[in-house]
Every structure is written in C-alpha cells, then in structure tokens.
Amino acid sequence: MEKRITQLLLFVGVCLLTTLGCFAQTKITGIVTESRIKNPLVGVSVRVKGTVAGTITDAKGQFAITTTAPVPLTLSISSVGFQTREIAVDKQSDLRIELSEQVLLGQEVVVSASRVEESVMKSPVSVEKMDIRAIQSAPAATFYDALLNLKGVDMSTQSLMFRSVNVRGFSANGNSRVVQLVDGMDNQAPGLNFSVGNIAGMSELDVESVELLPGAASALYGPNAVNGLLLMTSKNPFQYQGLSAYAKTGIMSASNRSSTTTPFYDAGFRYAKAFNNRLAFKLSASYISATDWQATDTRDQGFANGFTLENGNRQNNPGYDGINSYGDASANLNAFQSTVAQLLPVPAAQIALISPDLARIIGGVNQLSAATKIPATQIINDVLLPNVTVSRTGYTESQLVNYKVSSLKLNGALHYRINDNLEAILQANWGTGTTGYTGQDRFYIKGFSIGQYKAELRGSNFFVRGYTTQERSGDSFSIGLLGQGINEAWKPSLDQSNLVGSWFPQYAFAYAGGALQTFSTALQQALATNPATAYQTALNAVNAVSGNLHTAARTSADQGRFLPGTPEFNQALATVTGRPLPGSLPNLGAKFLDKTSLYHGEFMYNFTKLIDPETLELIVGGSVRQYALNSGGTIFALDETNKEYRINEYGGYAQASKTVAEILKLTGSVRYDKNQNFKGQFSPRLSAVLTLAKIHNFRASFQRGFRIPTAQAQYIDLNTPTSHLIGGLPLFRQKYNFTSNPVYTLESVRAFGAALQGGTALPQAAQSLQPYQPKEWEPERVETYEIGYKGLIKNRLFIDAYYYYNRFLNFEGAEVVIQGAQPATLANPASLQQLISGTTRTVYSFYVNAPVQVKNHGWAVSADYVLPGNFVIGGNVAFNDLANRGSLPSGFVTFFNSPKYRYNLSLANRNIRGSGFGFNVVFRHQDSFIWESSFANTEATLRQQTKIPAFGSLDAQINKRIPGLKSVVKVGGTNVLGKLYTQAWGNPSVGGMYYISLTFDELMNR
Template sequence: MKIYLCILSLFICSITFAQTTVSGSVKDSKNEPIPGANIKVEGESTGTISDGDGKFTLSTSKKPPFTLEISSIGFGTQKVSVTSNNQNVTAVLADEETQLDEIVVSASRAPEKIKESPVTIERMTIKDIKKSASPTFYDGLENLKEVQMNTSSMSFKSINTRGFATVANTRFLQLVDGMDNSSPLLNFVLGNLIGISEIDVQSVELLPGASSALYGANAFNGILFMNSQSPFTSQGITAYAKYGMTSQNAAGNNLYYDYGVRVAHAFSKHFAAKANFTFMNGTDWFATNYDDISVEGRDRSHHSYNGINVYGDEAKLNLKNRNPFGSTAYNLLPNEDITRTGYNETDLTQSKVQNSKIDFSLHFKPWDNDIEIIWQSKFGFGNSIYQGASRYNLNGFFMQQHKLELKGKNFFLRGYTTTEDGGKSYDMTFTALNINRKWKSDQQWFSEYGGAFGAATLGLVPNVGTTPAEAHAYARSVADTGRLIPGTPEFKKAFNEVIANPDVLQGSKLVDNSTIYHSDANYNFRDLFKPAEIQIGGSYRAYRLDSGGRIYTDASGPINYDEYGVYTQVQKKLLNDKLKLTGSVRYDKAQNFEGNFSPRVSFVYSADEQKNHNFRGSFQTGFRNPVTQDQYIGFNIGNRVLIGSAPDNLTRFTETLPISPQSGGGFATLTGEAAYFNSFTIESFNAFDSAYRSGPPSGLANAATLLVKAMPNLVKPETVKAFDLGYRGNIKGFSIDVNGYYNIYNDFIGNNLVIAPYFGTAETSPSNVAAGSAAQALSNRDFREYQVYTNTKSEITSVGFGLGVSKKVYKDFELSANYNFADFDFDQASDPGFEASFNTPKHRVKGTISNDKLIGNLGLSLSARWNTEYEWESSFADGIIEEATVIDVQANYSLKSLKSIIKVGATNIGGREYGQVLGAGLIGQQYFVSWTVTP
C-alpha cells in the first residue's frame, strides 16, 4: 500500500504538464488508408497506431516544433513536422519493408520499437486481422511463430508457447486491456469467451517464454496482450455478420453464425464511451474417440473396456475379489476386472456452442493532458466443452469483469474484479455414472453380472456358450436389463435430474461462484530522471474460492487466499543508443509459500547506424507459485480423487468408503493425508497386482515385495532459469526474426497417481500380509486412487529455436513464414509416475501469402501450417496426436461506397480432420462469409 501511495503522489504531480494533440491520417501511394500504422514522436517512445480507416490522434507533453515518425509493415517511414497544437497531418507512405519500426509496449511495459525489444515478441495488427483466413482473429493467432493451440471445443482454444501445457494452461497469462481474464476458480484462460471483440481490437502482442520479472508468477511460459480501441480515437458504429457451416464426419454439416456491433462516441474532448456486443452460435466438433483409455487396441466388446469418449464405464469391480456369492462361486469366478456399460459423449451433450460477449466503457479526461479515467465492464456468457481430468459441459457459463483505471503517459493504477458462475455446467463422467445408478445400483449390476457369468461358465444357461467371451457377453446382457436408452423420455428425465444435482453420489452439476480481486500500479520516471529509464510497480490479488464443496474443499464456506508482488526495472542506452541494457527484478509472496525473487537482465545491440541488424539476449530466473487448484482441490472424478496439498486442505478432505466382505466389511474413512503420507506408487501397485493375479493365493507375500511407498512432497513453487538469444533485422528486403532458448526447470509442478489402502500402513516391500495389512487391502481391492499435486525432484530442460521471415515478394504480394523446433529432456526413470505434459510438436512450419489489392479492391490470402506428431499427456488421457497439415484461404472485397468489406473463407480445405487434444473432437472444416461495415 505504501508503494501505491508513493506512485500516486508521483503521477498526481505530473497532471499539470502541457499537452500537444496531433490528428491525421495515413495512406498509401494509391490513396488507400493504412490501418495499424505506427505514429511516434521522434526521439521519444510516445506513440499510437492508426485505426481501421488509417486515422489517428496523438497526445504528447512535448511542445512544438517536433517531428512525427510514421511507419507500417510493407511501407517506408515518413517524417512529418509538427509546428502547432491541434495540427492535422496526412502521411503518404511508400512501399518498403519496415517491420522493425513497429511500436510494442508489452516487452518492457513502455512503448518501444520492436527492434529494441529485449525479448522475443510477436504481434498481430488490424491489418493482419483483415487478411486473416481464420474464422476469428483469435483463431488466427495460431499462425504466429511459437504459438501452439490446444482446442478443447470450437469455442474454447487454449494458447500455449514453449510447451508444458494441457487445455488448462496455468503457465500462460492472457491480459485484455490489462485485466487477467483467467478463471478465478481454476486459474486458466477460457479462450476468448470473455475476451475482446474482433472489431474492437487495437493490437495483439505475444511474449513467449518466461516473463515473471515484470508480470508475476503466472507469466511463466508466456503472455498474450489484447488491447482494445479507444472511443476518443476510434468512433462511430462498426458491425459485422458472419454466416457459415462446419463440416465433420461425426457431426455432419451444421450452420453457424457470428454477429457483432461496436458503438463508440467522443461527446467532448473530456468524455467518450463505447459498447460492444457479439454473439456466436454453432455446433461443436463431436468427440468420438472410442479407443480404450488404458489398453491400446482393446475395443468396447471387452469386459473391462473404458473408452476415451465413453463415460460411466469408470465404475469397475473385480469378479473374484468383490464377489458377493460366497466361497464356492468365489473360487469359480476369474480374477478379472469388469466395467459397467457406459454412455457416449454424444449421448450426454447437445454439442452446441454459444458465446455472447458484452462490454462497455466510460472514458474521462478531466484535464487538457493525457490523464484518463476509465470504467470498463465485461460480460461473457456461453456453452462450451472444457477438458481437464474429465470432460465438462460448460452450459450457461457466465463470467464478468469490472475495472476502474487511472492512467497517463508514465503511469497506471487499476483495480478490477472477476467473478464467474458455472450456470448449469456439469461433469460428463458423473452424469453417466449417476444415470446408470438411477436405474440400477452398482452393487446390483455387478452382482447380476457375476451371477450370470458363473451360470454361463457352468453351462447352466441354455443356448449360451461356456467360453469366457461368451459368458462375459451373456453376463453383460443380463446386468444391462432395464438400461436407460438415450433419446427416450426415461433417459431424458434421469439426465435432467442428474445434471441439476451437485451431489457426486447422485448428480454431476458443477458449482462455481468464485471471485478474484486484483489491483496493480506502475510508474515510469523517464520524465523526472534522465540518466536512465526507471520503472516501479506492484500488484495485489485476493481469491475467494467457492465451489460449494464440489471441486474444492470449501463445503463449509469459501476459501480465501491472497498474494502480492513488487518490481522495478532500469533501462539505459549506451554507445550512441546502439546498445540498450535492461535489468529488472520482482518479488512475489503468496499466502502459503515463502517469497521469491525473479531477476532478469537483457541487452539489445544494433550493429549498424540504421539499426537494421539488432541482436538481443536475456537471462531470467523465474518462478511459478502453485495455483489454487494445486493447493485446494478435492475433486472426486469417479475412478480417482484429485487432491491439492495445502496442509489445511488435506485434513478438510474426507470420504467414507465401504470395505469388501473379504476384508471383513464395514467402512473406512480416508482424508487427503492418506494420499500423501500412506500410499503406494501406481507403478509398484500395477506390478504387485499383476504378480498377485498370475500367481496362487499363497503368492501374496511374494507380490507384496514389489510394493513401493509413495512419498510425494507437498507442492511448492517451481523455478526456471531461462536463456534467450535472438536477432531481428532486414537483409536484402527480408524481415527476419531468429530466436533460440534454453530453459532449466527445477521443482517442476505436475501430478502423480498413488494408491492408498483403506487400512494398514503403506511401506516399501511390506513383510506383513496378514488380515488388516495394507497388502491384504490391495489384494481385496480395498484401495483408493488419488491424483496428487507435487513437484518432481528431477531436473527438466527444454530447448527451442524459431525463425520468422517476411517479404513483399511481387507487387502487393506479401509472404511470411516461420519455423519452430521444440524439445525437452526429462529422466522418466528417475520419477516414473510423474507426467511433464510437454504436449508440443517437435517441428512446426507455418506460412501465409497475401495480397490486399490483387485486382482492384479484391484481396486474397492463403495460410498453411504443418506439425509433426507428438505425445499427449494429461490427467484425462495419454496418447499420440497425429501429424497434421492445415490450409486456410480467404478472399475479401472492399465496397467503398458502402464502407464495408465482404470476406469469404474456408479452413482446413485439405479435408483431413485433425486433433490437438486427446479426447476432444477432431477438427473438421469451416466455411464462412462475413460482411463488416465500418464508420
């Protein structure tokens, strides 16, 4: 708080600085407007960019006369003299490659030319959005260098850079107008569900790699910045309508539409306002992967089948060890697992995607300078599919954000809150489990199965064979008598009752009423201290977790948790501004952990006077605090429980489980402490189980020697040492960006699976196998599987290389291409149960060729991308994501008389469906036509 007051006093002292305002437009040699052009004051970092019509307004504290530098990708830089306040200028840019002069803000929290950025940075401009062949600008981000998309749903795409992410990417930060729009409950970004409207985008900047030194613990593997247009400089009514079709083998052909409108007006030089509304509706990609989740090649005719996109078959018992019919039948039945008959995902969801976004903001400029007060509210509603440890239907999901911000040339002070409501969302696994239990309890179903199997094996059932396969088929048909059939009124009634009930024993509804309260501030001393540019800043965040006991251990009331951080940065230019040195450090403290420092040092060196060849390097020690999910989750997903390791969380989580008759019956009560302090590794249990099943009953003692006690540590912050080198420059008309990185991770946060016995003491190679021992509990299937959050003791390293090239190749044709290599190294043998979840292709190639003026007002662009196959690891399923080649194309035509643009596009025109997330639907084709009207 003292830091905030200090910053506040500093910038209040600056509000009386005189201001000069310059307005104008930027055009090309054919008198066409240039959107996204960079306009800056020569010798300073103050700048802005032109809107969709090439218009701009720039305010600066510098008094005339001074010079503006105006540039844009594919055009030369023009300098314009400003001699008076409120001057109006027109700049006409000649064709030339000048990508190096783009202005970015995110790399150093201050405006600077992209060639002066000390770290790797990617950017999407208004011009890029116009020529994108993707259905939305957010989809188009996939064509940027270093970006890997993880698509869980047509409306839920998770951005990943530099590996180590599933759909829930808690290592990547996404800011919209300075607000983190991640979920308060689970701490990951929900795609663009509450992001920004395409027609309100001012700029998009991407920082791949560790950025903890300026942006805090969650900026561990990258940040995406999405900035909206100001109603002071971009006014009028803009609207668009998209209509099209999705095509997929499983779902067929389905219509979709997407509408949006933006209204902005400056009522005076002191007050402006804007509002946005968008609505998208369509049919999701059907998820129809029916491979067995645990055994490759096993189909659903197998008695222990557990399909990837089949739910309810997680209910599993062993015929021999859980037989309820007495010793005679017990000796006849095989030692085999059987699973209940499940329901396909397509039976449990309508696969409809919807997304509505509403936002409005009020902008005040009380004085004749750049001080601005902003109130902004954002609302997002929608249906989508999220994949975590299970598949979740986000039905009627609602999220809102409200921000109050005071900002100026050298400072900002903002506070915002994010609140979400799960609506009618539900867990598909528990939906299927509890629909099954409505028509027949698990106990009755397994009893009927065992009895029928025994009768068939003994030849007591006429016209039924006695082979194991025939006996299993007959037993399932008997146990499935009365099964609710999808589509029938009885099924629909049971389904509606289950998804409305949050009790995991009877229902599947997800409860979420969580909130984040966040504030941050920054002050730049560049106008007060000239020898170097110094910034200071800080942030504070408080969580209020409220899942009603459904996901977290908050049944008795919300869990409150907070964290804060402070940072400073110093930049200095030397050698006639050819060398820029930057040093920064941040200190972060979370409630349950010791504080951590994140230092970063970097340099940028321009090898020539024109700064066409720029070399950069940086080193950073970053860290990531365990997110709230790592600490406070207590989530029963059926076949196992997810347990966070906060000490109070372990004692809050309890469950009572029935002990088998073979172990004497009764009940066992387990807490989260059993998962961490009295459990066996999953690998040793599997070895024990296999040895015990294949040997005689007297072999329990021998099998027990294979058991190893699991000793997962309570989760703590993970750290990274990140080395980054790069070059950005122009060589014979080619704009080139090259970067390489090497990261060393310690205490990497991930998951382990462990097996906790209902009774007995877990120990390595236990000698006690008598009644009441842990080995006896395991032999009788009296155990609970847990997924624990912990750190691996083994070091993990990752290495990567990226190359991006762009050039105007012929007349108005622009070509851009990029390549990425990414790999990691982890000694799996040192920690067999740990999953790093790198989930990134080793090789990726992307390319785009475009022409905004192919014939008159007709523009065309074609994008292609390819990646090698790669291994996918997650708490839901492990497997291989196949190699993919994707080609998108679009044509647009400007109707100047109607101030509008018509665009026709198609994605994945090669037609081969591909996946990005194991368990999600394969991505088919999308065809669309859109009409955008500008002021």
C-alpha cells in the first residue's frame, strides 16, 4: 500500500511536470495600508485568485508578484481582522490598496462543507468556523479548548492534555464518530481509531482556521464521519512568514488534587520563510508541562449486595468497587463452598457434627420434626458462605499514576511552487505526550507518540496526496490492570495449587470461621429457650455482626499487602507496567505494545477550468487506505500465520452543484466505500440553499453516512479487569467456543443471580438465563434530515439555526455476555452457578448491531449582535435527545452521552475604542445526563445512578496589544469560579486554570 501511494504521487508529478510550458509573465507591485490612519500593513496576504501564486507585504506594506496567469486577473487581499478585498488587474500595475478593520459576522469562507471554497452563509449544511482572530481572542488556554464555545459541541475532559470533541449526542471519551483532519490528514491514532485531542496535532501559532461540520459527512469524507468532521488548516509559509513565539504560565487549582494548586508552563515558536515566491519552508514547536487534573471519585459503582453510589463504601460493602479504585476484583463467597470445605477440619457434609447442638438442629439427633430439619448445605449457604459479593482491596488512581503530564509537538513543511498552478508540499507533524484516557478502563498514556508524514501536489483545482500515520504507544499502560497486577503479584486471587496462600479462599475461610463461631454460640443459647426458632435466631445473630465478620476477614486476607510507597509496591508496579498486557494470572501485565500504522492516498479534481462554473460545478475524488495492526499480539488477534491483520479500504465520490437564478443553489453528491470485511456502502447527499433579499439563507439537506467498525471493534482481543474485549467478527465466536460452551446475556445472568439470592431453587432460577443468539454484524448507517437558516440583518445581527433528525440503521453498540469456565448448559443446572462468580466465569464484551432502529434529533440556535463600539454580545443553545431509548434492549449501550440542553453566553470586544485592549467573557452551562459506557455500570435498573451532574463554568480573558513590541499580553482563566465539574464517568474533576501569556509576531498589525 505504501509503495502504491508513492508510485501514484511520482506518476502524477512526472505527468504534470512534462506538460509545463512557458507562459508570458505579469508583474504586479503595490502597497497595502490601513484605511483610517494610513499606516502600512505588514504580513497581508496578496494572492492571485484561482491560482496558488501569492505573497505577503513586507515591513513597509509593499508587495511584488510575478505570475504567468493571463490578464485580466483578480487579486485577493486579506489580513486577520481586516475586510478582504478583491481587485481586478488588467495589466502590469503599481497598486495602492487600503484595508478597513472590521468585525466579521457571517463573512467567513469555509471549505469543509463542499470541499470547495464558499461563503459560510451559503453552506449546504451546518458548519462552524474559528479563524485566527477568534482563536487569539478566545477565553481558553488553547485553541482546541475553545471549541467548547461553539454551539452544539460537547467535550469530554479526560486530562489537561486530552479533550474529545463530540457533537449531536453520541459522545465517548475516545470518539470514533468524529473525524479530525489536520491539513487533510486523518489525525486518528490508528490503533485507537480516534484522535487523542491535539496532543499530536499542531501548534497554536501554526493554526490558520478550524472548521467544525456537525452531522454526517460521509458523502465527501468517507467512513466514520457520521457525527461530525473537524478540519484544522495550518498556515501556508508563503502567506504567513516571519517569526512568532509565545510563552504562557499560570496555575491550576482543584480541591480534590493531592496538591491543590500547581503551576503549568507552555511555550512555542514558529518560523517561516519564502524565497522568490517559489520555495518556502516553516518550522514550529510547542511544549507544555503540568500536573494533571485528578480522578478521585470514590463512589461505589459495583452496586453489589444492595448498595448504591450514594451509600456504598469500602467500610460497609464487602463488594465495594470504587469508580476510581483499581485492582478490586470481585467474587461471590458462595462460590467457595468446596474450597473452604477443603480447609475446614471436617468435610462439608459433616459440618453438622461440629457441635451436638448444631447436630440436633440439622437432624442428627431427632429432637425436631421432619419439617424443621435443616440440611447442611443450607447452613453453608445461609451462615458460612452466604450469597455475598466480596472484592479485593484496591488502590486509588493517585497511588498508581504520576500525574505529571506533558506534550511536545514538532511540525515542519517544505513548499515549492512548480508554477502558478501547482505547488508541491512535503510535511511532517510529530507529537509526543503523556496524558490520561478513559475507555473500557482508565489508561495512562505515557510517552505516546504519533508521526504524520505527507507528500502532496496541490493545484488551484485539484490535489493528490499520500500520507502515513505512525502510532507508538511508548510506556502507556492500563491503570485497572496495574492495580489488579500489583495485588496478584503480592498474593494470587485464587490458586488451586495453593489455596492457603490465595486471597479469596483466605477471606472465605476467615469469614466462615467467624460466622460459625457466632452461629454456634447463639444457637446454644436459643435452643435453651425456644428450639423452634433457634435456627433463625442464630442466623439473625450472624447477620447482625456480618459487617464485623467481613472486616475481620479482610484484615486477615490483607495481611502483608503491598502498601503504596514501599519498595515492594514500587517493584511490583515497575514489573507490571513493564510486562505486556494482559499477561495471565498471577503474572498480569499492563503495558501497551502498539505500533499500528495507517497508509492513505487520495485525490480530488475540480472541473471548474473545463466546465463553466455558472453552468455546473463538478468535483470527483477517491481514496485508498490500509491499517497495519501491530501490537505484538497483545491487543489485536493473530491470524492463522500468527501475524496481526491488515485492513484495506477504498472509496470514490462525485459532487455536482448548480446555482439557479442566483438565489437557489442545488448540490448532489454520492460516495461509495468498501472495506474488506464488510459489504460496500453508498453515501448520497442532496441539499438546497435558497437566498432571499441577499441576507436570508434557508437550507435543507438529506444525507446518508456510515461508519465502518474500527480496527479495535473488528480485531481486538484484550482482557481487562471488567471484561474480555473481543472483536465482533465471526472468527471470535469460533475462537472462544461460543457454540460448545454457551454464552448468556449479562441481563439474564444478573436476573439468575438475583433469583438465587432471593431463595429461588436452582432449576427455577435457571429459567431466567437467555443464551446469546449471534447475528450478522454490519456497518452502522445513519440517515440525516436537516433544515437550517443563516441570516445577517443590517450587518449587526447574525443568526444561525438548524434542526436535524437522525435515523440509525444497524446502530453499533456494545453487547456483554457471560461464559462459564467449563461448559455451563441449561441441561445441567448445577453447572450454571459458575456464571455468577468472577473467578469461574469470563465476561466478554464486543460490538453488535442494535435489533431496532435508533433515532435521535436535536436543534441549535446561535445569535451574535454588534453593539456600538464594536462590542459583540452572543449566545447559543443546543438540544439533543435520543428519541427511542425505551425501545432498545435492556443493557444495550448506545454511548448517547449528551445533556439535553447546553448553552453559552458571551460578551467580547477585540479593540476597545482603539486602545489596544480587548476582552472576552463566556459563561457555559449544561444539564445533567445519564452516562453510558463500558466503564460505567449501565444495567437498565441502575442507569439513573450513572449520572453526570449539571454544571456552569465562567471563562474570561483580557488582552493588550503592544504594537511597538509586536506583541500581545493576555491574562485569563477558565472555570474562574473554581467549582469542580466532571464531563464523563470516571474522568478527572476539572478545577480553575489561571494564566498569563506573551505572544510575539513580527508580522503583527495593530
């Protein structure tokens, strides 16, 4: 695949070079000044429209362009914060051009919606844009964080370094439903199949614009863009030259952290230079270091033994499973009957002989009638080893993780203009960092790196590019597996060859011994007063002290446990994090070994130069892609040759648009994509934009998107503390013998366990079990209907609104099933008991299609108004809802994690009365909502407890431009009121962040 992409680029390049001819040249010079005070403007972009030719003004505001484009031609003159002008030139000229400073409302040009430049007002679908000026004035620590201020955007903060962008409801900590492109390159980590925020993206100094396209975009951008597209474009070194740099520092403060207040440091630079308007290069780097936000949620999400989030804790619930507690593997005491019997001085059947009084109550001495005889097995179930879940003592996240995080980004590009219509680009983006992430487990992404390397030929009406993404996991590890691995390194949970030295048997034996002593004493006393109720009286006595019995059992089993900070603990931590995951009991490993790569080639051609655009605008394009999985067999399954799989995809698209009577724009597009493991998919889109009175734009569209299951969804084969994650392909059902050793749905196993705990006999309780019936797994498809409006009223009020309705076909969600260690069949009820104990069962989690359609809908409205003095007041509100949650199977995880309502309110002024001072204040609020994921317990009866609370947050900044130093000083803060909030289940709590920065740009105007 890599060779094919390289050969394609070379072939196209040679063909283009051999067709180059000699053309007449036109030289254009001029000066650009500010219209009000006539000062020269430096760094203004001057571009020949319809070509790649262009330059920038120098320190005196002067420019010179030599072009082969025939006259008459049009120059496009633009600069951040100034009105863009287009000037017709019909001969060699010496021009004097004035630009006016302006507040931009609805004037942006976007490319993401149609893959061609168009006014944001006439975009056929919803699109949001942040340009350089918006980025500079955002009240956020980084441009990426500022995306949260756009309407309809959810962000999941998993770390200071890692935020996931989510739109239209379906949210995840690692979101594979939103495609993130950096200069046309898919920025996903190939082994994870989602973008790790901007940890390996671009430096803020090199960002020209960010466009967000909410909703399906598969018709032009292919698989996975079913919920949105984030398009980040860097600065071209021909247009943005010179040196720029910034330094930022401040403090982070949160009351739940080990050190409440800690500093952070952030710095970067960018340098670009062009030679003779033919050759240009740029280099940029940025680095940030901080102590991260911390995940310290100690609530009990195990919901075991009747406890809930609100009342469960380690002191009162022996089966406690803290949200941010790790290594607390669990099992049912009742499952250790035979184990404890081996450790007792007499066999289980002879327990009745331990005391004469106990013997009488069982019936060994026939003092009671047959109706009151108590079997020995009931004594074991009721007294010695009741149906109670117990868990090992875990470790908190702060005991397992060093919260020092960092990110280093290095970017470089070389641009060469072969002629006015063709530019060659070699580009490299490399980033490394340490951060946190919440998926099926909590993960510590340590020393993780992504390198993206691109070769591209770009013309005024086409591009051909090939790139590769190289992911390296560094020293990343699973925090949950680490906690469990340290416990196993100290003492195995269950070792059949060494029961005395195993934690669960020790716990069970200690509990049974204490319970037996309490029971016997109470029984002897009760027999003397009322033999008929003696058994229940003695049982009540045991239940009354069960908490103490569990505490004593835990103390006994935990003797010698590795304590954080001790040499033994540190050695075990180093061993487990240095061992590839998952290992096997007791030698668990937590380290990721992932060197997965992606290879991608694509092209697009716009027929504008061959077809009159007033008649029809037509573009075509296509792509090929390969994922080369490489985890050393630790994450992904191996094929029959003991190698990891490669996944091949290809696709092509075409789009035609037509403007009728200058008021109606019609657009139609279609794309076809094929993945080797699934049937081909067609993705059409139809849209219309009607413009009335030149200011009112009404739009309507229908489009179909689809999502090819991720590489992990297809081929993952990984054990985690909560479940064994496997791919959804049929090969896994064969590998793990789903036919000969049946698997049962999680909900039915929970019902089975509850029935047994409630006293139902085993054969009757077994009727609750439902064997899982596999079905064909297909790519998820969505049909989206959308209407919208954009209007600019009196150049002061800008309104943007939309409503959408989604209908998902073959919606992809998670299925959890249970399999016994030995075949557990309905024909053998005794074999089914192993399904309810963590030590005798396997929990599998894999992706499946929902048996019913999933439907959601929503709307959003934003309004910005320019007040006198160029103060801008704005606000937006968004609504998202899963329309038919109640029709989905109980326990089906949709990952629809979104508040119904969220809104933002803002007030800003870029340059108050020409003083150079500016400010921006944003208040954000979102409702509470239920969180669904494989990390949270999402059993239907418990979903109302897995709730993310509502919160509001205030961000603010004030800045001062210093023209003499070509610099801007910025002081600001995010969540300045300091109230902690969490955006996803198990994620860290976010506090206040306060900063001061100094940015220098030698081409800065005003």
